[in-house]
Amino acid sequence: MSFEFGRHLHITIFGQSHAKAIGVVMDGLPAGEMIDFSAVESFMSRRAPGKNVLTTERNEPDFPVILSGICNDRTCGAPVCMMIENQDPRPKDYVAIQDIPRPMHADYPAYIKSGGYNDIRGGGPYSGRMTAPLCLAGAVCLQLLANRGIKIAAHIASVADVQDQLFDPVAVDASQMDSLLSRNFPVLNEKAGEEMRERIQAAKLDQDSVGGVIEAAAIGFPAGYGDPMFDGLENRLAQVLFGIPAVKGLEFGAGFSSTKMRGSEHNDPFYFSETGEIRTRTNHHGGILGGISTGMPIILRVAFKPTPSIGKEQDSVSFSRKENVKLTIQGRHDPCVVLRAVPVVEAAIAVVLLDYLL
Amino acid sequence: MSFEFGRHLHITIFGQSHAKAIGVVMDGLPAGEMIDFSAVESFMSRRAPGKNVLTTERNEPDFPVILSGICNDRTCGAPVCMMIENQDPRPKDYVAIQDIPRPMHADYPAYIKSGGYNDIRGGGPYSGRMTAPLCLAGAVCLQLLANRGIKIAAHIASVADVQDQLFDPVAVDASQMDSLLSRNFPVLNEKAGEEMRERIQAAKLDQDSVGGVIEAAAIGFPAGYGDPMFDGLENRLAQVLFGIPAVKGLEFGAGFSSTKMRGSEHNDPFYFSETGEIRTRTNHHGGILGGISTGMPIILRVAFKPTPSIGKEQDSVSFSRKENVKLTIQGRHDPCVVLRAVPVVEAAIAVVLLDYLL
Amino acid sequence: MSFEFGRHLHITIFGQSHAKAIGVVMDGLPAGEMIDFSAVESFMSRRAPGKNVLTTERNEPDFPVILSGICNDRTCGAPVCMMIENQDPRPKDYVAIQDIPRPMHADYPAYIKSGGYNDIRGGGPYSGRMTAPLCLAGAVCLQLLANRGIKIAAHIASVADVQDQLFDPVAVDASQMDSLLSRNFPVLNEKAGEEMRERIQAAKLDQDSVGGVIEAAAIGFPAGYGDPMFDGLENRLAQVLFGIPAVKGLEFGAGFSSTKMRGSEHNDPFYFSETGEIRTRTNHHGGILGGISTGMPIILRVAFKPTPSIGKEQDSVSFSRKENVKLTIQGRHDPCVVLRAVPVVEAAIAVVLLDYLL
Amino acid sequence: MSFEFGRHLHITIFGQSHAKAIGVVMDGLPAGEMIDFSAVESFMSRRAPGKNVLTTERNEPDFPVILSGICNDRTCGAPVCMMIENQDPRPKDYVAIQDIPRPMHADYPAYIKSGGYNDIRGGGPYSGRMTAPLCLAGAVCLQLLANRGIKIAAHIASVADVQDQLFDPVAVDASQMDSLLSRNFPVLNEKAGEEMRERIQAAKLDQDSVGGVIEAAAIGFPAGYGDPMFDGLENRLAQVLFGIPAVKGLEFGAGFSSTKMRGSEHNDPFYFSETGEIRTRTNHHGGILGGISTGMPIILRVAFKPTPSIGKEQDSVSFSRKENVKLTIQGRHDPCVVLRAVPVVEAAIAVVLLDYLL
Numbered sequence A, B, C, D: 001m002s003f004e005f006g007r008h009l010h011i012t013i014f015g016q017s018h019a020k021a022i023g024v025v026m027d028g029l030p031a032g033e034m035i036d037f038s039a040v041e042s043f044m045s046r047r048a049p050g051k052n053v054l055t056t057e058r059n060e061p062d063f064p065v066i067l068s069g070i071c072n073d074r075t076c077g078a079p080v081c082m083m084i085e086n087q088d089p090r091p092k093d094y095v096a097i098q099d100i101p102r103p104m105h106a107d108y109p110a111y112i113k114s115g116g117y118n119d120i121r122g123g124g125p126y127s128g129r130m131t132a133p134l135c136l137a138g139a140v141c142l143q144l145l146a147n148r149g150i151k152i153a154a155h156i157a158s159v160a161d162v163q164d165q166l167f168d169p170v171a172v173d174a175s176q177m178d179s180l181l182s183r184n185f186p187v188l189n190e191k192a193g194e195e196m197r198e199r200i201q202a203a204k205l206d207q208d209s210v211g212g213v214i215e216a217a218a219i220g221f222p223a224g225y226g227d228p229m230f231d232g233l234e235n236r237l238a239q240v241l242f243g244i245p246a247v248k249g250l251e252f253g254a255g256f257s258s259t260k261m262r263g264s265e266h267n268d269p270f271y272f273s274e275t276g277e278i279r280t281r282t283n284h285h286g287g288i289l290g291g292i293s294t295g296m297p298i299i300l301r302v303a304f305k306p307t308p309s310i311g312k313e314q315d316s317v318s319f320s321r322k323e324n325v326k327l328t329i330q331g332r333h334d335p336c337v338v339l340r341a342v343p344v345v346e347a348a349i350a351v352v353l354l355d356y357l358l
Helices: A037-047 A091-098 A107-114 A121-126 A128-147 A174-181 A190-205 A233-241 A338-357 B037-047 B091-098 B107-114 B121-126 B128-147 B174-181 B190-205 B233-241 B338-357 C037-047 C091-098 C107-114 C121-126 C128-147 C174-181 C190-205 C233-241 C338-357 D037-047 D091-098 D107-114 D121-126 D128-147 D174-181 D190-205 D233-241 D338-357
Strands: A010-014 A021-027 A065-068 A080-085 A151-159 A212-219 A247-252 A270-272 A278-280 A298-304 A314-318 A323-327 B010-014 B021-027 B065-068 B080-085 B151-159 B212-219 B247-252 B270-272 B278-280 B298-304 B314-318 B323-327 C010-014 C021-027 C065-068 C080-085 C151-159 C212-219 C247-252 C270-272 C278-280 C298-304 C314-318 C323-327 D010-014 D021-027 D065-068 D080-085 D151-159 D212-219 D247-252 D270-272 D278-280 D298-304 D314-318 D323-327
Touching: A010 A128, A010 C010, A010 C021, A021 A128, A021 C010, A021 C065, A037 A128, A037 A338, A065 C021, A080 A128, A107 A121, A121 A128, A128 A151, A128 A338, A151 A174, A151 A190, A151 A338, A174 A212, A212 A338, A233 A247, A233 A298, A233 A338, A233 B233, A233 B247, A247 B233, A270 B323, A298 A338, A323 B270, B010 B128, B010 D010, B010 D021, B021 B128, B021 D010, B021 D065, B037 B128, B037 B338, B065 D021, B080 B128, B107 B121, B121 B128, B128 B151, B128 B338, B151 B174, B151 B190, B151 B338, B174 B212, B212 B338, B233 B247, B233 B298, B233 B338, B298 B338, C010 C128, C021 C128, C037 C128, C037 C338, C080 C128, C107 C121, C121 C128, C128 C151, C128 C338, C151 C174, C151 C190, C151 C338, C174 C212, C212 C338, C233 C247, C233 C298, C233 C338, C233 D233, C233 D247, C247 D233, C270 D323, C298 C338, C323 D270, D010 D128, D021 D128, D037 D128, D037 D338, D080 D128, D107 D121, D121 D128, D128 D151, D128 D338, D151 D174, D151 D190, D151 D338, D174 D212, D212 D338, D233 D247, D233 D298, D233 D338, D298 D338
Parallel strands: A270 B314, A314 B270, C270 D314, C314 D270
Antiparallel strands: A010 A021, A021 A080, A065 A080, A151 A212, A212 A298, A247 A298, A247 B247, A270 A278, A314 A323, B010 B021, B021 B080, B065 B080, B151 B212, B212 B298, B247 B298, B270 B278, B314 B323, C010 C021, C021 C080, C065 C080, C151 C212, C212 C298, C247 C298, C247 D247, C270 C278, C314 C323, D010 D021, D021 D080, D065 D080, D151 D212, D212 D298, D247 D298, D270 D278, D314 D323
């Protein structure tokens, strides 16, 4: 496996869903940065389950133990290691799946890859739980970015067929972002949010699940960063965002919808702003041209498939018996991963953006 | 910049649109592999412009000079370096843009990044021309993949609002792929292809451009490959595919449409095939679960924005005069990059898939 | 800083001498490998201080807590994380050096590098203590190597002016290596060992220190591994071995002494052994030619400078007062690091050799 | 193989001794740096053979063709690719060795590694000729370093048993270095140089060869650079220096001789210089502590084994006949590689030092 990424800021994640602990090592943070760990904990609580009826009922207070890298609340240059001890594992829930791969989970390819030695408990290292260490890293990076005038926020752009309003890509501002960050169910259009919750609740009642899209914006990121051809902003954001379990699609700016436009419609005209900065009148490019930041808001959307764990009976196979079997998954699962994934997407963007600035 | 990627197979690209040469170094190919360079040239001719009225009229016979790494038509273990000497540059076409960034091109952020020292001629290293070395590498990799029973092919899934039929993701087969590889305008539905050509021709007449989507499939890739969390198949395919100029979106399997499905509809049931292999009855997962191959066809779609270079007058700025100006781009440009990008997408997939097998 | 290395097997170390914990993440171990953690603990006890009067009197039982990556005593494919909680820190010993860099330590350049925010306690992340996580990783790798028929052992080749006998480079064998691994003071010539201990004891009484050389051998490593020009065996062994604090020199095979030989004397003639293997009659090349293993024993020697921490008064500077000052270092220190570094050298070799085989 | 290295400045070398060309790609150079290619050619001529009777008589005017990355004599941000076309190959000289590995060359392990498909002509990619592209890269880096006040020079510290005077490690200065750079046979003590030439000439007459040591110094490199634990200055210099064929040993500062000193003798005392800088009164540490630069001159010594190609008959094996055979190597070879390796060592240091500053 490969739980590392980053050039100047190397992130290494470790753990499995039911290991003794999960955690992250961050190597390359500059020394002397003040870290507010109560803000880290606040960020983690945004990802925490059990907040409301729409998320899994497991109780996971994912507050980290700081193992290294911090002296007197500041980075000291040594790698920062943060660990979350796992609790409340209930391994018995997972005994049935040792031999029967859950549809749409990594169980089957992981079995092949590991020769059957993979840790199946709770999805092992393929679990959505592995996004908790990513969020720890992101929460630290967000503070360093904030000190440099950069802000990141995301909202639920759709759940099933219900669409939230999208960001106005030339007019995302700090107050709008702050407002999103403080909400339990972050949407721009509250009425859309209500309908989304209904869809999720309906799926839950049906022992089923739904997918959705998260839209994120970053503002204040200066022009000129990105290393094309293969380490441009889009390349690296993609590398990390596709590391979030259940992500199946990604687009920047106008994305797939740009394919239906003509160039004359899609091209963003340059102009000098009143303060003498070069800006674009529209922002179909999503703040990135040729893999390099333009100084305009960075806009992207991430597609999450419906939660694969559903209560309904499904078709699968038995490895040992070499025959087709029926499978009913026990356990507690989010009927829609999108809600808890909002801070994860923000965290993924944060670790990538900070890397360029170091 | 960062023109390298790959773990076991390191690919390094060099050049600019109007440099003396462009090329690629491939380090990590196993020794003793027979390479058919006439097949490499055939592959390159699929990307070549000037084939018909829909592509730019420049004449670029992109056949490589083999500088190193090949002995008696076989790889010898040393890095394979292939070079294409640039011809027919017509640098005078680009004088105007030294001071005035072309909308939707990398000119502006590249200017910031390089302090004004970037090579602006033909887009310099940000040019679509840099996909030629990627294709050289891909053409070599495709041969090694073919020897291992793996085949890759792509088609134009849409241009503007015209949709081609999509692959049946459980029934992509070698003959269908071979048929696509031999076509000048690769589509599954010939009637859709005709309409697409009309859209492109219409845009050209309007001095405008259109975008589109390419869908690709890979078959024969065995289950169990991929290194999640950050070097899974999706992560690495994304890293390379977003290196192709004009790409703004990417999805695997059902992708964005999965977000509108319920889990019970989206989940692909496992079953034992008649030959005793574990397969899925549907393939919404696009051959990848948890970042690891499942042995089902790998299916992905890539969104290309409309060609930014259009003949119409556009708004831009003058760096030196610090004022808003009008810009009319001269030169010869593809009204739709999608056609020539089909082999580029195949090449990008090839270099990634082979890397996992080495 | 950069606490990572490795290609297929990524090693990431974290911690500081007086952080809450130190540890290591190993990503890339194959799944299904049985790990005997009592053997890991035995290996760690070879590095432990406090064994005898020649080493520091601190008590550090460096037994790891396994945080992740192990299921039922086997690797499961997820990153293996092992942590050692720090004890017995006595931070007060180090207050004086916050402002006054200790000669020959990293204090001064680390102060410059970190802008004064480095963790000075016990040398922080520059401490010899950071070799404990390297030994954890090495102890795991040694087990996988042993399963593949590869053995590594080292001895103290010199302390001050006292020389041990060197390995006969064509005749290192498993029993000789086992004998070294079981000794408290591993030397080939017991009489030389006694003299070395006298030199160390004498230095200690003088509140001084001495340096020395460690020679290591690896047998059973097959021919054909190594990736020149820059990831050959010598390159990578060097990269890791120079990561051990106090190492200032490294040579392979005949090393520096080869510079005084003629080619006709130095060249190792090839021959077919009785069992039909290609071997060399002498082994001045130390098992590596062109960066690639030849199948002969790998032989290397590592030079360790005298322990920089000595009890004698020394000249230094005060950062704050910007003047020259006298410094007397308190605390407990090894008068010779060589003894405890023997397993560290073995561990460093183990992580590198295993990486090539994965 | 692995012909790449570097973090911020990625160097990729390609070619074989008798390929169509050899060359180097440098990715990561800042844009806008003026490069004087006549200075590059002057540097290359220092490495060129055929200068005098002591080096091989082949004629190799290794002047590069600039393929990319340079606009108007300045770097433009795109990867710089430089190529040297091979001439005068005389492949017939090497027919005999296809089946019979030359002692002390990479032939045998390369044969195993590549399954017999390696390019044997002139040593293929294992040839000392591959240091020419390294010198091209180094010659460019030396110019950027010079602009930043950093100078590198080396001299022949020994040949066989003849020792040159060593640098006074606290008093290396620019004029001394310039003087070395301008000499055909760079030594500090001219009388020692004469004796060295006699040793080389004598070896040549005997159809034999000799080894030697090169000492290098870098001045002006600022304090605070280096990324321990595994990317410190010593680690990375070692990684690259061991990539030079024939290198078997490396030491920094007092190196192996430090092992015979006591700490009180070896420790370099800090003091404030008259200009208010922190310096050390002695420089046993060779300008590097804990892997980080101290601002003192960086001093290192590299051991080169005797040239393995000698005219005398030697013992080897026949792969095909599986029997011991006699081998007499034809062709023209340097009786001592040390002379031509002096600029190679400087180049290797240059690429590493510049990487830290980018």
